[in-house]
Amino acid sequence: MNEPLKIGLAGLGTVGCGVIRMLDQNNGEDIARKLGRPLKVTAVCARDKNKDRGVDISGYSWFNTPEELAKSGDIDVYVELTGGTDGPALEATKIALKRGLDVVTANKAMLAVHSTVLAKLAEENGCALLFEAAVAGGIPIVKSIKESLSGNSIQRVYGILNGTCNYMMTAMQNEGKPFDEILKAAQDEGYAEADPSFDVGGIDAAHKLALLTTLSFGTETSFDDIYIEGIEKITPEDIKAADDLGYRIKLLGVALKTDEGIEQRVHPTLVPSESAIGQVSGVTNCVCVDGDYVGKVMQVGPGAGEGPTASSVVGDLIETARIDKSANVKKTVFSMPVDKLAPYQRAPLKAHEGGYYVRLNLSDRPGTFAAVATRMAEFGISLESIVQRSHGTETDEKVDAAGVAAAPVVIITHDTTEQAVSEALKAIEEDGHIVGQPNMIRIERL
Ligand SMILES: NC(=O)c1ccc[n+]([C@@H]2O[C@H](COP(=O)([O-])OP(=O)(O)OC[C@H]3O[C@@H](n4cnc5c(N)ncnc54)[C@H](OP(=O)(O)O)[C@@H]3O)[C@@H](O)[C@H]2O)c1
Structure with missing residues (x-):
């Protein structure tokens, strides 16, 4: 059997303890057989050393902070499971990558904000940065x-x-x-x-x-x-x-x-x-x-929970263990090298096209129904349906400014733009036929 992959786990909460249970108590032997080398947690860190976590951590080196673990742990791979966008999670991940350690993480908050910087560090230092668990937990x-x-x-x-x-x-x-x-x-x-x-x-x-x-x-x-x-x-x-x-x-x-x-x-x-x-x-x-x-x-x-998230973290650890560091194969964090990623160009939401659901409380007076339909038509919106609903608990007491009862109406539009719907609803509100704010929900074309 080859040398074990030495793992440093920062964070011993739901996911960290799940990884320990999966490797040390349950599937470790099978994984070692598949890989030809064992995965071994050797060092850990959390805030409270004495907390009962339901797993035995006495055999691992203890570090008081993620940064210390990333800097000095006798490890091949650093696993960030403490959470948070910035702070120790980010600092320690940077330290690990600069040290040339592969990194595995479930920390989506950190990656959503800092992934470009971290991916650059990983690729410059020839490290893997794997994050299967950060997106939809157990789904690969x-x-x-x-x-x-x-x-x-x-x-x-x-x-x-x-x-x-x-x-x-x-x-x-x-x-x-x-x-x-x-x-x-x-x-x-x-x-x-x-x-x-x-x-x-x-x-x-x-x-x-x-x-x-x-x-x-x-x-x-x-x-x-x-x-x-x-x-x-x-x-x-x-x-x-x-x-x-x-x-x-x-x-x-x-x-x-x-x-x-x-x-x-x-x-x-x-x-x-x-x-x-x-x-x-x-x-x-x-x-x-x-x-x-x-x-x-x-x-x-x-998408979450101890088992599914540990499953994805361990899958990434197995991938890390398979990397032949001496082969000098360029690893990319995303689907392409980080310096080939295009700048993000945001499409304006007002240009979004799709159908819309709108629920509004319409004054129960002659002509208001037609007035709403007319306003929609003025903004080029065609209606799939417009239906008067019976009062729900939420709408029971609503009356308009003149004391006339308001009835809930639900509209489904055909495909239109966000801008058209927003402007039409603004005009309908200004017309004074509705009570309160309309509730608009987008419909996704599948
Ligand atoms: N739970 C899930 O189902 C799930 C799913 C997908 C992704 N994730 C992500 O995985 C990461 C971990 O989640 P979790 O649910 O396992 O969190 P958790 O149960 O809250 O555990 C966090 C662990 O990190 C330790 N910790 C926090 N801040 C620390 C610091 N400054 N220094 C040292 N240790 C620190 C805590 O120590 P103490 O125990 O001593 O307080 C605890 O052991 C998060 O980024 C989360 O978003 C979680």
Whole structure:
């Protein structure tokens, strides 16, 4: 048996302990047989040395900080699992790469913001920087795009990239309860964090989307250019109305190549109920790729959790162990060398084309229905349907300025532009026929 691959694990939380369990307690021997060399955790770091983690760490060298581990650990590969965009995670990763160590990480927040700098460091120093676990947890989408699909010109990559949101949207669909109640239940059951803002606000999905964009289109990672809208404003009335019209509402991350640049957007989206993506429920994630030769490819699986995330980290460690350092083969972090990545060009959202769902509370007076349809027509928007809904709990008490009751109306448009819909809704609001703000949700063409 050849020399072991010596692993330094920074972070002994859900993922770090999952990696230890997978290697030291369960699959280590099989992996060594496959590789012809064992994977051995030799050094670790976390904040609290004495915390009971349910795994025995007494045989590993202990470091107090990620930076110390990256600098002085007797290791071949540094594994960043502490989390966070900047701070010790970023510093230690830079130290490891400058030292010539390969790096494996699940830290999407760090990569979404710093991947270009880190990829440059990795390639300059001849190191691997692998991050399968950072995008959709256990789904092997990074390798799929980087390797198996790399001959394709990719037009669009999209998916359900956050399990917490999908769990909540599924529960709202099944139980008909409002967002706050479903969030509380999700927190009680451990499917949502105490501070859920990263998940429900769409930030976590955007971190993953930023990386998918770079992998798919060969552009520099540009997290700041992502349009992000969370699921907080979705109501049971929206879910019920969408359902009646044959749609499900999902938080999607979408990156699309257009003539004007690349759209990157994370927002609640209507998809047909019967579509494959419409059927993905609970915490499950999925990622879809539209390639010119392969057509549409969809991968579905667990997007988070100890086992699935450790599975991806260990897969990357196995890839690292297979690298022949003496062969001097250039390793690229993305689908091409980092200096060949094109600058990211953002397509303006107002030019986005697609169908729209709009729910508004319309004053129950003669002519208002027709006035709304006329306004839409003035902005070149043709309507697939316009339906008056019965009052839901949320809309029961609404009356307009003159004290006239308002009734919820749902409109589905044919394909149009974001600009046309925004301007039409502004004009409708100014006309004074509606109460409150209209709720607009994009429909994704599949
Ligand atoms: N959990 C998932 O399902 C999942 C899925 C995909 C990707 N990820 C990513 O994987 C990474 C790890 O996630 P996790 O869920 O395992 O996190 P976690 O359970 O919160 O664990 C974080 C670990 O890092 C340690 N740590 C944090 N800051 C540190 C610092 N400044 N110095 C030393 N140690 C520090 C903590 O030490 P203590 O234990 O001593 O406090 C803890 O052991 C994150 O980037 C996350 O986004 C997680």
